Amino acid sequence: MKNWISVLIASLCLTAGILAQPASGVWDVFATGAKGDGKTMDTKAIQSAVDQCHQAGGGKVYLHNGTFLSGTIYLKSNVTLYVEAGATLLGSGNADHYPNTASTYPTYDGDYTSKALIYAEDAKNVTIDGRGTINGNGQVIDNRKLTDAYQYPSFQYRPRIIHLRGCENVHIKNITLTNSASWVQTYQQCKNMVIDGITVDSRENKDVEQTNREHAVKHRNTDGLDIVDCELVRISNCYINSGDDGICLKSFSPDKACRDITITNCVVSSAANAIKIGTETAGRFEDITVQNCVVYDTWGEGIAIMTADGASIQRVHISNISLRNIKRQAIFIRLSRRNKKFGTHTTTNSPVLKDITIQNIKGYRLSPLGCSITSLADYPLENIVLRNLDLEFEGGVTDLDPSQEVPDKPDAYPVGGMFGKYLPAYGFFVRHVKNLTLDQVQLRFVKDDHRPALVCDDVTELEISGFKAQSASGGTSLIRLADCHQTTISGVRHAGIPFLALSGAQAGEVLLRHTRLNETAQKYLLESPAHTKLILEQ
CATH class of the missing domain: 2.160.20.10 (Single-stranded right-handed beta-helix, Pectin lyase-like)
Structure with missing residues (x-):
């Protein structure tokens, strides 16, 4: 009996040892x-x-x-x-x-x-x-x-x-x-x-x-x-x-980077921003691809790219995204100079935001706030491409003063509502950008909106091709350009309210190619007679 008990105890101990450190690695x-x-x-x-x-x-x-x-x-x-x-x-x-x-x-x-x-x-x-x-x-x-x-x-x-x-x-x-x-x-x-x-x-x-x-x-x-x-x-x-925020890329260190990142086949709903670069942006963001995602029921921005603390953001590609029920800006791109420091870091870099492509985006039930792509005069965004966008906004803004100035707010926290309850455009408000392409962009609204579909301020090398946007009687113009340079608009059809408003002492030539504006009673709204010479039609 003693031998049997000893064997049993030894067996139990061996079993316990196997459970604690099994050969299977579990x-x-x-x-x-x-x-x-x-x-x-x-x-x-x-x-x-x-x-x-x-x-x-x-x-x-x-x-x-x-x-x-x-x-x-x-x-x-x-x-x-x-x-x-x-x-x-x-x-x-x-x-x-x-x-x-x-x-x-x-x-x-x-x-x-x-x-x-x-x-x-x-x-x-x-x-x-x-x-x-x-x-x-x-x-x-x-x-x-x-x-x-x-x-x-x-x-x-x-x-x-x-x-x-x-x-x-x-x-x-x-x-x-x-x-x-x-x-x-x-x-x-x-x-x-x-x-x-x-x-x-x-x-x-x-x-x-x-x-x-x-x-x-x-x-x-x-x-x-x-x-x-x-x-x-x-x-x-x-x-x-x-x-x-849903999926958020950040940088706390001016000498480090978020780099070589892919985000694909994700579904995101957020009480703030859904897919976001920022707000904490001290270092670099390079070679980032976001594709094949659905964003819905989002209280903040659908897609947000920002540098606020000196970051360099380059080579970001966003494609094949469905946006639904976005309560702030569907697309928000921003360079500012908040310059927050993290940990023991005492320096900030000079910000860069360039080489951004956003394409194949479908948007439905988008906020009447609109979308924005903005920077500061000393740090213009570069090489921004918007291609094949089809966006439907809630609209409904009919009382916004078109002459109202939008402040730069260089050190403000970057967020979709930073410029006020509404932007000057129901679609896109763009400022301080070099080399901007809008190719096959379609914009429309559910409720009549008197704002332009597109407002560009201080944009150089602006190319608009195949642009289709809804307008409402009572609106001022479909597109408004202020102090823009080297602008080419091609393949556009429009009837109704004036197609283009041109203003600014620094405004440059606007070349219109293959446009059909015959049913527009007044094609252009020009701030001064001198602007007449800036419109070149082919």
Whole structure:
């Protein structure tokens, strides 16, 4: 009997050892002490599995058949954190369970958190995978502390769900991320990343028709996906419904870059901007492609490209995007000089924004605010191409003063409503651009709108081809050009209100080729008789 008991005990010990360090490379967190009951803190058990997996050379840490309550988990090299379908990794509602992690990497500013449910720094071959759910438990943390009369919770104690810094060969796949207390996931100075097939649901107020967005009240600021100074990034097949910006590229370091990035086959709905470069823009953004995406029910901008803090943005290609129900600007491109600094950085670069192509865009139920492409006189945008756009705006603006000046606002926070409730054009307002092409652009409105479809101010090398835009009786002109140079307009048909308004002491020649304006009673509105000589018809 004693021998039999000894054999049994030895067998049990051997079995426990296999579960703790299996030859298969899978570390089951139940074997390291996890309860998975959603009540017991499983942080130590999960961390133990991660540490053992890492020390053994790598493998999979396996969460299954339960709800695992946890504080910060420190992911390490060669470890896959796998959350099985039906399982949930649940963040603790106690902010003290998420230590602030000291780091040399610059943060957003002094009051933004370094807390996270899953954190890694300078790790390699890191993976988060599985068809399960990671729930940040944000609403519990959100109600824990309030800092002022407006009841804005402090950024300092609100953890992200995922925060990776300086990591290489990162895979985030298939997982569902929900209910974050802050930015859902942030990847900073990471290299060679694949984010594929994930679902993000961080939006409390899913009704975009409500003017009160959730973070305007509680200020959770739950960006869906933030890429900060990362290189070689592939984002694909994701669904993101975010409480703030959806997919957002940022730069905190003037000597770093967001570079070699593709975003494809994603569906995004946002309480702020859907697909965005900015607002934090210290370094460079180069060679970025966004294609085959759907953006809908978005409170802010549909597509936003901006440099505010000295960034150079070059070679950005956006194509095959469907926009529906966008409450601010459908397309927003902006260069400004806010010049915010991050971390210990003390310098800013000179901003550049050029070589941008936006093509094959369909837009429906777009805000009457319109779209804008604007810069500053000393830093003109360069080489902007808008091709094959078909946009329908809500329109309905009939009382806007056409002589109203639009301020430059060089250091203002760049946002779609920065120039006022409405822009001077129902379609596109463009200012301080060199080499702008509008090719096969179609603009229309649902309700009569008296604004021009296109207003250009200080645009050099302007080429408009195949432009089709709706107009309403009572409007001033279809197109208005102020101080524009080297303008060519071709392949345009128009009848009704005046086709072109020309103004500005610095205005240059306008060449019209193959245009049909015979049914227009008054073709042109000219600020002075001298402008008559600037119209050249072929």
